[in-house]
Each structure stands twice: as C-alpha cells, then as structure tokens.
Amino acid sequence: MNETSSIRCTLGLLAITLITMCGGCASLTNPVANGIPAHLLPDELLASSVERLEPTPLDWLKVTPPDPYRLDTGDILGIYVEGALGDRDQVLPINFPQVGNAPPSTGFPVPIGEDGAVSLPFVKTVKVKGMTVEEAQTAIESAYVENQILKAEKLRALVTLVRARTARIHVIREDAPGSRAYNDDASYRLFGSAPSLGQRSKGTGMELELAETEADVLSALALTGGLPGPTAANEVVIYRGADGKSDGTLPADWKQRAVATPKITRIPLRIEPGSARNFTEDDIRLRAGDIVFIPPRETDVYYTGGLLPAREVPLPRDNDLRVVEAMLRVGGSVLNGGSIIGNFNQSGAFLSSIQNSNPSLLTVIRRTPNNQQVVIRVDLNRALRDPRENLLVHPGDMLVLQETPSEAVSRYFANVFDFGIFSQVWRRGSAAGQASLSLP
Template identity: 35%
Template sequence: MNRKPLQAKKRALRVLRSIKTVAAAGLFCTAFSGCSTLTQPIDGVPANRLPPQFFAEPKNDLVPVDISLLSLEPPRDYQLAGGDILGVYIEGVLPFNPPNAPPEPPPVNFPDAQSTLPPSIGYPIAVQDDGTLALPLIEPLKVEGLTLEQVREAIRDAYIDSEILRPEKARPIVTIIKERTYDVIVVREDGGNLSTQNIAADFIRGTSDRSASGAMVKLPAYQNDVLHALVETGGLPGLNAKNEVKVLRASLADQRKRAQFMQQFYAQQQAARLDPCACPPELPEDPSILRIPLRVKPGVVPNISAKDIELKDGDIVYIESRETEVFYTGGLLPGGEHSLPRDYDLDILGAMAIAGQGVGSAARTGGGSTFGVGSVGGVPPGRVYILRKTPCDGQVAIEVDLAKAINDPRQRPLIQAGDTIILQYKCEEELLNFGLGSFFTYGITELFRN
C-alpha cells in the first residue's frame, strides 16, 4: 500500500490548521486589543449630514481690495492748516525798510532732501493751531482751508484796508517752506518676509522670534492715510499677518469708548461664570476700532470713506499676526501643528498631505506596518475625524470617509483654525492588515516548516 499520498494529505491538513489557528488568534487579538475603532471610539457625524453652520467659510473666491481706497485723494491746490510753515515777503513791511532805503531781497529757502517741494522764498512764518497767520501791524488772518493764492490776496487786502500799503506797493509773496506732518504709530506683527513654512509652530515653540515691530512715521498732509503708513513701514501685510488693517484713534473719546467696551465685556463674563448653565460670551467687535479688510468677495466694494483712512496725530495702525490660525494632527498622522494658508482654502485631503500622509498610502505608524505588512503592502486607513470647537466650549466630530472624499468634493470639509485631525483605520481594515501580517509572518513560515 502506497502511504505517500496519505502522508502528503495529512501534512497539508496540518498546515491548513496552523494557518487557521494563526488567523483566528490574529482576529481575536485585533478585535479585543488592537482595533482603535473599539479601544478609542470617536462619535462622529458624517460630513454630508453636518449642518452648514459647522463648516468653514470658503476664501478661494476672495479678491484683493483696490488699494487706492486706502489712500486720500489730494486736492488740486494745497489747502493750508495749522502746522504749515509759509515763506512770506511783504516789501516795506516784512522786513521793515526805512524810508528812501532800497528794499532787501527776500531770502531763498531750499527744502530737505526728503521733501518734494520746490525752493521757496520769504521769511518763515508758521500757521498757528487755530488756523491763523500772524503778520506785523495787522490782526491775525484766518487762513485755514485757503490756498496760497487766496492767502496772498487776503494779505494784500488786509494791508490796503489798514492803509499801511498803497495798492501799487502791496505785492506780497507767499510760498510754502514746509508742509504740516502727522505723527502716526504703526505696529506690525507680520515680521517681514516668510523664511519657513511653519510660521505658527515656530512662534509657539519659540524657535523663531517674530516680535511685533513698531515705528513712528511722519506723514505729510494729504499723505496721512493708511496706505502711506503701510508703505513707510514695509508695505502691505505679509502672509503671516491677517488680511486686514486695524486703526485705533488717539482721541480721548475713542479711548474712553474702548475702555467702557472692555469693562462691559468683562462684567458679562463675570456674570456668566456665576451661572453654571450660562455660556461665556465671546469677545464682540470693538466699535471704536476700525477694521479695514484687504480681501472681499467678488463684487463687494468695502464701505471705506476718506474719513476712515485719514490719520491724525497719535493714531495707531495695527497689523495683527495670525499665529493662532493653526490646525493639529494626530492618530495615524504624524503629530504636529501646522499653519493654515491665508488666501486659499485647505480641505481635509490637503491637510493630510501637509502633515505628510498621502491619501491611499499606508500609514507611517500603527497597524499599517504591523508584522511586516508595510514591506509587502497593506490596506491604507480609510477614515479621518475632524474635531472642531463650537461655542460654549463644545465640540463636534466630523467623520470623513476617505474613499468617498476622493470621489466627491462635497465630502471634503474645509479645515479651519483650531481643528484637530485624527486618522484611524476602520475596524475591518485593521483586521485585514493584521491577518495579512500574521500570514506573511507566521503562515508562510509554518508552510515551509511542514
């Protein structure tokens, strides 16, 4: 009797039983100890069932504001006000000449190197803060809002009416020696040009010092606007600054309004803390601070008036950093903190790519490489959760099926500041990976051993 076929059959049965045993052990261990769906459950809401208020506002379609709206339109003729310095020459009066003495020629004044004014003639006389011009032998003249030609005529008429000069001798010369300027404070937190891709993380970790920079700039009349203040200190806000400009007025009325606003807000917060069922209020918009957006929706023209962008002495132009506009990654994604793009949208697939995890590839850590599966290929993780903060210290977990997200853009939520992204295997994916790993590690070994 030939026993070889019988022995081969028994050997095959032993190998099959070994493989079944290993597979069963793998399924048991995975189900009760390795499946993160069971050990670390997250109650998520599918992205297609989430109400619209939980989604981030898209910004891909935003367009830059016409920067000419941030600049004052100068008048055709320069209009005088307090702080201007005029060059005035009045023959026989300024300077005074004795009778029958030849008149002195007027002095010539050359402007500073930074000035765009032409050379002027005359003796320097400043326009007072009340808008008047003090000249010899006559009452102060009200010149605020007048042009040089109008001031020249007003001086001539004043000396003729006072019978100090005859009409044929009254030929005053009026020029402008120095324009009035406004001292404006500019505080910028954009830190100039970007040198790294992860600016926000550098801020928080302390590896990059991008402290706010401040400057006091002197802006000439009709250039005392937001655009000139930005140009004098480095240009429009950089990529690590918010797409807006804040203007804080230096007037006492605005300062009192800001102080009253903060007192009311903190009083509301204190009252909310005393009530365990109350929701702490969020900081509303300060009515005393002007916010000028730099990007708006197509077709929208921001309501910016000349009064809004005009700056006075002591006003503050503030460029705020966006270092808190970050999202976090965890789970099977490499843990980290990443900054959000400023001018374009970032969906869940793009956020995973930024974190270093390509969609459809095996995870860098976790079950994807267990028992050698990473070396032969395994099932990639197919589910990701977006943990998003809600008002009153709440949270909503958005569940995204990556297979559906790849095929349907509506299944790809946009990432917003403060989100935490957690990548996980589905339970069946982890079971399959564990089974593949067990087979390639133990099954093939057992097959060759028998």
C-alpha cells in the first residue's frame, strides 16, 4: 500500500502542476503568430528572386568606335605643307600622344576650331569637320592650289592626327571597390550586430580624360576599380551635363525621382534572362561634363528578434536568402537537439537522452507595395522539407522566432521543474522513490 500511495501522490502532483500551467504560467502566454501560412502565401506577396537575374553583357556597356574616324572640334592635326607650313630642310616634329592608343604622328600641331576648320598660312581657314584624315589632306592641298599659292605638280603636304578630341568626366563611387562581405566584420561576430550599409560605404572620386570616341561606361568602370562591389547597387547612374557644363540646379523632387529624367541616365548591371537591351549605345556614351555615379546599397537589410538575437543584417546583393539561412546567419539553431529536460538520475543515467526541441514558429512581418503590413507564419520544421515554406527574405523583413504551445510546455518542464527521482523499479521491482519540484 505504501508503494501504491507514493505513486498516486506523485501522479497527483503532476496533475496539479499541469492545471497550474494551463491557468497562466508565463511559458504559455508568449505571443503566438496567427498569420498567413507561408506555403499558402499569394504570389504578389512573395519576394522576387535576385538569382534569376543575369549580369549585363560587358560589350553592351561599350560603344563601337567609328570607322573611319571623323574629324571634329577638339581634334589636333599634324600638318606639313612644304613652302607654306614648313621647309624642305626643316626637320618635321614628331608628336607622341598622351591620351588614347593612337600611334606617334608628324607635322606641326594645328587644332580644329569651334567652326570645324583649321587656320593655315596664306589660305586662312579650311573646313575639315566630318572628314577623314585623308579627306582633310586632300582639302588642304586643294586650298593651296585653288588659291594659286602652290602648284599642284610641286605640292608636298602631309596631314596626320596628333590628338583625338577628349571628354573630361568625373566618376564618383560609393562601393569601396574590393570590399569583403559584411559577416567578416569583427563587430558582427563579437557584438551581435552587423554594421549598416551606410557605414560600410566608402566614397571615392576620380577625374578621367578619355578619347571621345572611346568614352563609355565600361571604360569609366575599368579605369576606376572595375565593376561595382557588393556594397553598391546594381546600376550606374549618369548625370548629364548641358553642352559639357552642368546647369547647377537641383530639382525640388530629386529625392523622390525613381526613374531617369532627360538629364539622368540609369544603366542596369543585372537584367532578366533573355531580355533585350533596354538602353541604347547613345545612353552609355559619355560626354564632357558627365558625372558617372555608383550609388550605395542603403536599405537591403532584414531584422531579427524574439528568440533570435536582435540584429540588422545586410542581404546578399546577387544571391537569394531564405528564412532558414537567415536564422543561421544570426546564430539561430535549427534542429540542434536543444538541452536535456530536468535532472533525471538513476544511479548513472536515467532518461539522459531526453532532449528539448528548438522553437519552430517563425513570424515574418513584411511590408507590401502599398505600404501595408502582412504577417506570415513559417513552420521551420516544415521549411526544412518544403521549399514553399522556406520563404525568400525580402528587404525590410522582420523575422521573429517564437515557440509553439507544445514547445513552450517542453521548455517549461526543462527550465522550471526540478526532479530528483531515485528509483529501484528495475533493480528490485519496487516503486519507492522521492520527487521534488518547484512551481511558478
């Protein structure tokens, strides 16, 4: 009878404890999400995949040089006309270009003026705009013959291109070329918070002087550090100058402008697979006074909370991130076994393999395009098996980890109850023992 009474007493205490827990213990009063199940989420609320995008072909960012080269204002010609510009016994000057890949040239440097003409002795000006170098030489020879300055049979002339016209542009980058991913930052590992995107961006600026026929987006990027790094947006913004000069005005709505204006050109660096080029060669051509800007990424982050560490974490720029991976990034555990329930002992090890389950209820709070808010419920156990449950993380998402009711009960037993059972059931066939527990 004593053994039977002891067992009944123990069972009675357990029953009373369960009733007490259901009556309002803190472990069961934590908030539980009541949102839309992730696998039932409509398509318009799903995050878009960034991995589906492909890099813009590099040859799309380069202009095709004109063939043949046509002269215009800003070009410098090397001209020699025996008896008018240079003598037979005079050594011709040799010119080595400082810009571009042109070969060395000979002749006296003569620039093409704003009117598209060159000024020469005895014939005043000769129009050469729009001509090739060979055509310009023919025009200069004809000018001296038609004005009876030199005879055709004795005329000796030479025209070369000393320096092609150039475009002076500015390149401003806020991507810190060559920077590594944020998770390598020591402050992320030690203090539990990744640095914000704005703190990691580092502005650099350069002034370039490019041959006008070779001034394009690809050249500007190649000469200033290459393609934008992971801290930059996937686009290049070109602020156009007016006739080589900025008008110096800033529109009142410049912060709200999300599309290109006539003076702003946006070139995407990642595009939909199989899509046609949505910009022209004239869009990627740079002119004097243009400013090429590589903008930083400022808002591509997600937030964690609840049973996860409270953090602001940058999203990968060119790779998809799903909720399970997002949890692991901040140190969350998935199916790691948890901790042992209570302190069961029986002369060595009694129930030592009983373990506590991890929280599996993840609430995703997401903003909609119309600036509303939707709550999404993710079952992490199902997310490990079903890709539809393992949602893509959208910029601005808040991930809050919680417990299900059954997990709360399990944790309650593990953290609140303290059992000490010394039983001889298996050794002697008796059920004598003692138990102690503490209630909330």
